[in-house]
Amino acid sequence: MSLSLTGIHKSFPGENGAPPLKVLAGLDCAVEAGRLVSVVGPSGCGKTTLLRIIAGLEPADRGRVLWQGAALAGPSRRVGMVFQQYALLPWRSTLGNIELGLEMAGLERDQRRAAAREYVEAFGLAGFEHSFPHQLSGGMQQRVAIARTLILKPELVLMDEPFGSLDSQTRDAMQEFLLSLWQQRQDTIVFVTHNVDEAVFLSDEILVLSRRPARVLARLEVPQARPRDRTSPASNDLRRQILSLLKQEQVGLV
Amino acid sequence: MRLGRWWLPLALLVLWQGLCSLGVFPPYKLPSPLAIIAGLVDLASQGMPPGQRLHWHLLYSLLRVGAGFAAAALIGVPLGLIMGASPRAGRLVSPLIEMLRPVPPLAWIPISILWFGIGLPSAGFIIFLGAFFPIVLNTIAGVTSVSPLLVEAVRTLGAGRREIVRKVLLPGALPNIFVGLRIGLGIGWMTLVAAEFTGVKSGYGLGYMIMTARDIQRPDEIMAGMAVIGLTGLCIDGLVRLLQRRLVPWQ
Ligand SMILES: Nc1ncnc2c1ncn2[C@@H]1O[C@H](COP(=O)(O)OP(=O)(O)OP(=O)(O)O)[C@@H](O)[C@H]1O
Numbered sequence: 001m002s003l004s005l006t007g008i009h010k011s012f013p014g015e016n017g018a019p020p021l022k023v024l025a026g027l028d029c030a031v032e033a034g035r036l037v038s039v040v041g042p043s044g045c046g047k048t049t050l051l052r053i054i055a056g057l058e059p060a061d062r063g064r065v066l067w068q069g070a071a072l073a074g075p076s077r078r079v080g081m082v083f084q085q086y087a088l089l090p091w092r093s094t095l096g097n098i099e100l101g102l103e104m105a106g107l108e109r110d111q112r113r114a115a116a117r118e119y120v121e122a123f124g125l126a127g128f129e130h131s132f133p134h135q136l137s138g139g140m141q142q143r144v145a146i147a148r149t150l151i152l153k154p155e156l157v158l159m160d161e162p163f164g165s166l167d168s169q170t171r172d173a174m175q176e177f178l179l180s181l182w183q184q185r186q187d188t189i190v191f192v193t194h195n196v197d198e199a200v201f202l203s204d205e206i207l208v209l210s211r212r213p214a215r216v217l218a219r220l221e222v223p224q225a226r227p228r229d230r231t232s233p234a235s236n237d238l239r240r241q242i243l244s245l246l247k248q249e250q251v252g253l254v
Numbered sequence: 255m256r257l258g259r260w261w262l263p264l265a266l267l268v269l270w271q272g273l274c275s276l277g278v279f280p281p282y283k284l285p286s287p288l289a290i291i292a293g294l295v296d297l298a299s300q301g302m303p304p305g306q307r308l309h310w311h312l313l314y315s316l317l318r319v320g321a322g323f324a325a326a327a328l329i330g331v332p333l334g335l336i337m338g339a340s341p342r343a344g345r346l347v348s349p350l351i352e353m354l355r356p357v358p359p360l361a362w363i364p365i366s367i368l369w370f371g372i373g374l375p376s377a378g379f380i381i382f383l384g385a386f387f388p389i390v391l392n393t394i395a396g397v398t399s400v401s402p403l404l405v406e407a408v409r410t411l412g413a414g415r416r417e418i419v420r421k422v423l424l425p426g427a428l429p430n431i432f433v434g435l436r437i438g439l440g441i442g443w444m445t446l447v448a449a450e451f452t453g454v455k456s457g458y459g460l461g462y463m464i465m466t467a468r469d470i471q472r473p474d475e476i477m478a479g480m481a482v483i484g485l486t487g488l489c490i491d492g493l494v495r496l497l498q499r500r501l502v503p504w505q
């Protein structure tokens with residue numbers, strides 16, 4: 001077991017005297033090192049909150065987050081996070097954004113440049129080294145964001161709907177790209193998504209969350225070997241199973 | 255097209271010159287544009303008072319504005335960054351700023367003469383006050399306009415507080431900081447001339463030059479001095495805009 005969450009509670013204070021909003025109430029889960037695990041769940045159930053707690057951006061009210069047996073105190077280079085909205089610094093070029101974490105790590109300029117150039121190459125960003133984020137397509141911006149995180153070689157990578165705002169073709173390409181990266185790197189990925197197809201295509205394992213307050217409804221293994229066929233019967237069965245779980249959760253919401 | 259933008263002011267100048275040549279306005283009240291140009295030449299060649307030529311007045315004025323403005327920027331930008339980045343610091347300092355801000359810079363002239371005497375420190379202080387508040391307030395607005403998401407993203411990349419300020423809040427606030435600098439410089443320049451009417455006795459400065467011209471009834475030189483003030487203000491603003499385009503290229 002490498003990432004383990006036990007009894008995580010989190011609520012946000014209600015606005016103008018409303019009762020507090022319970023987002024997580026005793027969530028338990030575990031992710032084995034080296035796996036790619038997706039998290040799906042109804043909208044607003046607390047998936048982003050969960051990732052932010054793991055990343056150390058938000059404290060849990062109660063409960064324990066352990067990575068490799070030790071608690072993480074605040075954000076750390078060992079845990080990387082990729083955001084849905086890319087969160088690139090608009091005043092930095094592609095290279096500048098990718099180098100950002102290396103600057104913080106205290107690397108010399110030449111070393112940073114060399115490392116960043118390698119990532120530019122590997123991420124298909126050659127020719128756009130000096131472009132600002134607003135000059136890049138959505139898919140390219142997301143590649144810069146992923147490169148910026150992975151260049152620090154985090155052991156655990158958290159991704160919050162990273163491909164959520166891409167068109168479906170770009171999204172498919174990015175999924176393949178992510179898989180090829182992950183297969184080379186052997187890091188652990190927790191991948192939040194709305195998109196059940198995406199979870200089924202990418203993951204070793206899928207965690208289905210309940211509606212708010214979120215707990216783990218089901219933990220499903222995805223045994224198919226890669227490369228996967230998005231429309232194989234096994235994929236379809238799994239998809240159907242997840243969708244029906246999610247549908248039951250929606251019923252209670254009306 | 256280019257002429258299209260300028261035809262109204264040009265037409266007014268021609269009209270003004272025409273009315274003056276016809277004797278509609280007495281020259282001791284409103285000199286004609288040509289007389290003002292002649293006054294400008296006098297200021298540049300003979301000087302006012304005689305011997306103290308225009309470029310020296312201009313230099314002294316620029317020096318005063320430069321000193322006051324530099325102090326305002328050097329204190330205002332860091333203070334604004336701190337106040338914007340830390341809500342606690344913001345709450346601590348902002349009542350003080352809100353209390354001092356409504357006092358017009360010129361109302362500080364008497365006390366500033368008392369404190370600093372007559373000369374560069376006193377004029378610089380007045381300009382400092384005029385430029386300081388817009389710089390601080392715009393810097394704060396710039397910091398608070400930076401998306402918290404960017405701060406979180408760099409925290410996950412290992413940034414500490416100082417790096418957040420240096421690598422995210424400062425560049426993110428830069429467009430607003432430039433707004434503050436431009437407004438501050440504009441106000442500083444306007445304040446300067448008024449400060450020189452009273453607060454300067456060194457014999458140099460555009461405000462001092464204009465007051466001397468008034469004392470000996472030279473409306474042409476008064477208005478030439480006003481024109482120099484306006485054109486210099488325009489040039490300074492143009493320089494800041496140029497700097498802005500260099501430093502904020504992503505906008
Ligand atoms: N800082 C906060 N203050 C108050 N409420 C919050 C805060 N962050 C999240 N919430 C609330 O907590 C709930 C869960 O939010 P969260 O963003 O974790 O959900 P999510 O599962 O990621 O949603 P989505 O599928 O839309 O991305 C939402 O109702 C949200 O409004």
Ligand SMILES: [Mg+2]
Nearest residue numbers: 047048049160
């Ligand atoms: Mg979310």
